[in-house]
Amino acid sequence: xxxxxxxxxxxxVSNEGFKGKDAAAAAAVVTSSSLSSSVEYPTNExxxxxxxxxxxxxxxxxxxxxxxxxxxxSTSEVxxxxxxxxxxxxxxxxxxKKAEELRSLLTDLRPYFNxxxxxxxxxxxxxxxxxxxxxxxxxxxxxxLCREMVEWTRSEKRMFLRQRVEARLAALLMENKEYVExxxxxxxxxxxxxxxxxKLLLVDIDLLxxxxxxxxxxxxxxxxxxxxxxxxxxxxxxxxAQQGTIDLQSGILHAEEKDYKTGFSYFFEAFEAFNxxxxxxxxxxxxxxxxxxxxxxxxxxxxxxxxxxxRLEYTGVELxxxxxxxxxxxxxxxxxxxxxxNTFRDQLEHDPIVHRHLxxxxxxxxxxxxxxxxxxxxxxxxxxxxxLIGLPVDAVEKKLSQMILDKKFAGTLxxxxxxxxxxxxxxxxxIYPSTLETxxxxxxxxxxxxSKSAKxxx
Numbered sequence: 001x002x003x004x005x006x007x008x009x010x011x012x013v014s015n016e017g018f019k020g021k022d023a024a025a026a027a028a029v030v031t032s033s034s035l036s037s038s039v040e041y042p043t044n045e046x047x048x049x050x051x052x053x054x055x056x057x058x059x060x061x062x063x064x065x066x067x068x069x070x071x072x073x074s075t076s077e078v079x080x081x082x083x084x085x086x087x088x089x090x091x092x093x094x095x096x097k098k099a100e101e102l103r104s105l106l107t108d109l110r111p112y113f114n115x116x117x118x119x120x121x122x123x124x125x126x127x128x129x130x131x132x133x134x135x136x137x138x139x140x141x142x143x144x145l146c147r148e149m150v151e152w153t154r155s156e157k158r159m160f161l162r163q164r165v166e167a168r169l170a171a172l173l174m175e176n177k178e179y180v181e182x183x184x185x186x187x188x189x190x191x192x193x194x195x196x197x198x199k200l201l202l203v204d205i206d207l208l209x210x211x212x213x214x215x216x217x218x219x220x221x222x223x224x225x226x227x228x229x230x231x232x233x234x235x236x237x238x239x240x241a242q243q244g245t246i247d248l249q250s251g252i253l254h255a256e257e258k259d260y261k262t263g264f265s266y267f268f269e270a271f272e273a274f275n276x277x278x279x280x281x282x283x284x285x286x287x288x289x290x291x292x293x294x295x296x297x298x299x300x301x302x303x304x305x306x307x308x309x310x311r312l313e314y315t316g317v318e319l320x321x322x323x324x325x326x327x328x329x330x331x332x333x334x335x336x337x338x339x340x341x342n343t344f345r346d347q348l349e350h351d352p353i354v355h356r357h358l359x360x361x362x363x364x365x366x367x368x369x370x371x372x373x374x375x376x377x378x379x380x381x382x383x384x385x386x387x388l389i390g391l392p393v394d395a396v397e398k399k400l401s402q403m404i405l406d407k408k409f410a411g412t413l414x415x416x417x418x419x420x421x422x423x424x425x426x427x428x429x430x431i432y433p434s435t436l437e438t439x440x441x442x443x444x445x446x447x448x449x450x451s452k453s454a455k456x457x458x
Contacts, residue, residue, distance in 0.1 A: 044081065046064065046068055046081075047065075047068065047081055047084055047085055047088070049064060050064040050065045050068070050085070050088065051088055054088065054091075054092050058092050058095075058096055061088075061092060062089065062092055062093070062096075065085045065088060065089040065092075066089070068081065068082060068085045069082055069085055069086065069089070069108070069109070069112070074115050079112075079115060079116060082112065083116070083120065083124070086105075086109065086112075086124055086127075086128075087124075087127065089105065090102060090105065090127060090128050090131040091131065093105070093131065094131035094132070094134045094135060097135050099132050099135045099138045099141050100141075102128055102131055102132050103132070103141065103144075103145050105128065106125065106128050106129075106145065106148075106149070107148075109124070110152065113125075118158060118160070118161065121158070121161065122158075122160065122161045122164065125149060125161060125165070126164065126165075126168075129142065129145060129146065129149075129165075129168060132145060139172060139175065139176055140176075142172050143169065143172050143173065143176065146165050146166075146168055146169035146172060147169065149161075149165045150162055150165050150166055150169065153165060160198075163189060163192065163193060163198070163201060164201065166185060166189050167189060167201065167204055167205055167208065169185065170182045170185045170186050170189065170205075170208055170212075171208055173185070174208070174211065174212050174215065179212065179215065179216055182212055183212055183216075186205060186208060186209050186212065189205055190202075190205055190206070190209065193205055199232045199233075199235055199236045200236060200238075202228075202229075202232045203229050203232045203233050203236075203238060203242060203246075204242075206225050206226070206228045206229035206232060207225075207226070207229045207245060207246065207249060209221075209225040210222045210223075210225035210226045210229065210249055210253075211249065213225060214249075214252065214253070214256075215352075219253070219256060219257070222253060223253055226246070226249055226250060226253060229246060229249075230246060233246060240273050240276065240277060241273070241274070241277055241279060243273055244269075244270045244273030244274050244277070244279070244281070244285075245270075247266045247267075247269040247270035247273065248266070248267070248270040248281065248284075248285060250263075250266040251263045251264070251265075251266030251267040251270060251285075251288060251292075252288070252353055254266060255288065255291070255292060255295075255353075255357065256356065258295075260292040260295045260296045261292070261296060263288070263292050264289055264292035264293070264296075267285050267286075267288045267289045267292065268285075268289060270285045271285035271286050271289065282314065283313075283314045283316070283318050283319070284318070286306075286314060286319065287318050287319065287321075287322055287347075287351075287354070288353060288354075289305065290302050290305060290306070290319070290322040290323075290326065291322060291353075291354060291357060293305060293326070294322070294325060294326050294329055294361065295357060295360070295361065299326040299327075299329040299330045300326075300330060302322065302323060302326035303323070303326075306319055306323065317344060317346075317347055318347050320344065320347075321340065321343075321344030321347035321348055324336075324339075324340035324343065324344060325337065325340050325341075325348070325361070327340075328340050328365070329361070329365060332365060332368045332369055332372060333365075333369075334362075334365055334366060334369055334389065334390070335390070337361075337362065337365055341358065366389075366399060367399070367403060367408060369389055370385070370389065370396070370399060370400065370403065371403075371408065371409060373385055373388050373389060374409070374411075374420065374422055377420075377422060378421070378422050378424075379419055379420070379421050379422070380419065380420050380422075381418055381419055381420075382396055382397050382400070382413075382418050382419065382420055383418060385400075385420065397413065397415075400413060400420055401413055409422065410422070410423040410424075411423055
């Protein structure tokens with residue numbers, strides 16, 4: 001549209017005979033008059049001019065889009081153009097990181113929301129909240145914005161929009177670790193949505209409740225919420241992204257219960273779903289698949305799994321961290337394990353899912369190292385073992401006593417002499433299980449004879 005205006009301007013200038021500075025002045029007059037006339041009554045040309053300027057001159061584009069939104073006309077065509085202008089304006093403000101202006105935009109649009117259908121209002125409100133979420137460091141602003149919208153929806157009696165904004169507010173509160181308020185909000189919301197039987201929203205809320213209980217380390221309630229989400233999802237069509245989220249959460253809960261094989265299968269299903277959608281969560285699913293392999297003593301399979309599943313966009317520090325842990329686990333090297341954790345602290349320690357299993361992995365690795373060190377000895381000083389493994393004597397002594405009680409090896413601690421005495425593996429005599437089997441067979445024969453005699457006497 002701008003190019004057409006420029007061509008018309010050139011023709012008019014040449015026809016009038018303007019030259020030099022006069023031509024430039026005439027061009028400015030014509031351009032300003034064309035813009036003002038287009039904004040007087042919002043048209044597709046005015047919207048196109050704003051979209052053309054959104055990259056080169058975002059300030060001018062924002063001003064022009066606001067003028068379109070401020071127009072008092074409410075015809076169907078104008079409302080359609082305003083809807084497109086809202087989408088464009090929220091994108092520009094999000095890209096320019098103007099979160100406060102997005103917040104004021106949502107307030108300024110309330111008269112417009114009274115003129116359009118409620119479903120379109122819900123779409124616009126959620127779109128603007130998503131635009132604010134794209135700006136980093138705005139979690140407090142998002143919570144405040146959601147609270148404002150909840151109050152507005154209550155006053156306007158827009159129940160369905162309120163429920164979705166409250167679900168978003170609960171998710172933000174959970175991310176902000178305000179668990180008590182988030183749990184209270186979700187409890188009331190679940191009761192209300194179940195009464196209305198909105199199953200798609202119910203799946204979202206149940207999943208959110210599952211994540212919240214998991215963060216609070218309440219595994220039974222987390223499993224109950226996930227079961228409720230699956231039950232609701234089975235009754236309706238669930239989008240692939242949502243199904244992938246359900247599978248991901250199922251894998252996390254099974255891994256928490258040390259059922260890593262089942263967890264691996266769920267992570268695999270989630271990875272396939274996110275991979276098809278090119279969702280960034282796919283790399284985390286692959287990362288947790290590698291974790292399950294390591295936890296099931298299959299660290300050697302990590303390399304082949306990465307080469308077969310990881311495409312170019314997935315290669316990076318997330319998979320490098322798990323590869324380093326797998327190599328340390330294969331070597332049974334505590335030193336390499338600690339180096340991997342220090343090198344990839346953001347990917348291991350700061351990931352809540354991986355962090356839950358690191359201590360268990362460290363204990364397993366420590367047990368393997370101790371078993372390897374005491375293997376050649378029948379009697380060895382605990383101080384010598386602590387020097388070999390590089391840990392304090394008290395920590396080594398405590399771990400050895402725990403391993404003896406768990407029957408990881410046969411032995412005893414002589415604390416007076418500060419020694420560990422390892423017993424030879426005693427091979428069980430085969431006569432004992434055979435004797436037990438014989439007695440069991442005799443018992444069955446006697447029971448059978450008793451039942452037959454009872455039938456004859458009857």
